[in-house]
Amino acid sequence: MAGHQRDENLAEAQRKHWQTTYTTHPGMYGEEPSAPAIHAAAVFRSTGAKDVLELGAGHGRDSLHFAHQGFTVQATDFSPTGLQQLKDAAAAQDVADRITTAIHDVREPLPLTDGSCDAVFAHMLLCMALSTKEISALVGEVRRVLRPGGTFVYTVRHTGDAHYGTGTAHGDDIFEHGGFAVHFFPRDLVEALADGWTLDEVHPFEEGDLPRRLWRITQTLPR
Structure with a gap:
């Protein structure tokens, strides 16, 4: 129980920290899509994907890229502030009809039906303050919502990173800076x-x- 409460406290602290960060620094990652999103869009297009789910979309620079590339996008994040910035940008860029948003904590089941999307993208979402158990459950949910042959592209910081093993240790290879x-x-x-x-x-x-x-990891479900 103590460990579970510690995880809950860390998750809540991170939620508040990200909400404050997006409020203080609107569009903090800029308007240009990330390099992994550009790569993922090409991969998704090559597989014939049409529907993309982005987990941890933040203020939406990558979701906007997917929309401009012709995909229908479901964007989730636990920050209402980030998602509002995404919705405002989508309207300004005339792609609002291609993007829907949902406030969601990835420690909970995904708000989609089984086999309802062609591709899933998550840039540095899986390496946030999630336990190994929570990460495994999330990937299980990704598998559930993907159609057979669907593709999952995600990025994570790894144990070769200079910050690994430094800062405040929270256990389970989680460190805070x-x-x-x-x-x-x-x-x-x-x-x-x-x-x-x-x-x-x-x-x-x-x-x-x-x-x-x-x-940058790419993995595909069997058909």
Whole structure:
């Protein structure tokens, strides 16, 4: 029970921190899509995908990119402020008809029916303050909502990152810096999350000034 309460407290603290961050720094990641989203859009297009779910969409730069690329997008995040910024931007860019939003905590079941989307994208969402158990449950939910042959592209910071093992330790490979808690992925966790999928790619890349060290993972459900 003590461990569960500690996880709840950390999750609530992170929710408040992100809400404050989006309020204080509107559009904090800029208007240009992330490199992983540009790659994912090309992958999704090659598979014939039409419906994309983005988990942890934030203020929506990647969801907007998917919409401009012709996809129908369901964007989720636990920050109402971030999603409102996304909706405002979608209206301004004339893609509001392609994007729907839902406030959602990924520790809860996804608000979609079984087999209802072609592709799922999550940039640095799985490596937030989630336990290994919660991450595994989330990937199970992704599997549930994807159609057979559907593709999941996600990115995570990994244990080769300079911040791994430093800052405030919360256990389960979670370390906090500057108010942001990160679950750093070992390779065996990537392999475990791909059980029952085809693991198409684990692509290493760097982002930001530290630089942050990440993997871009692509995995596909069997048909």
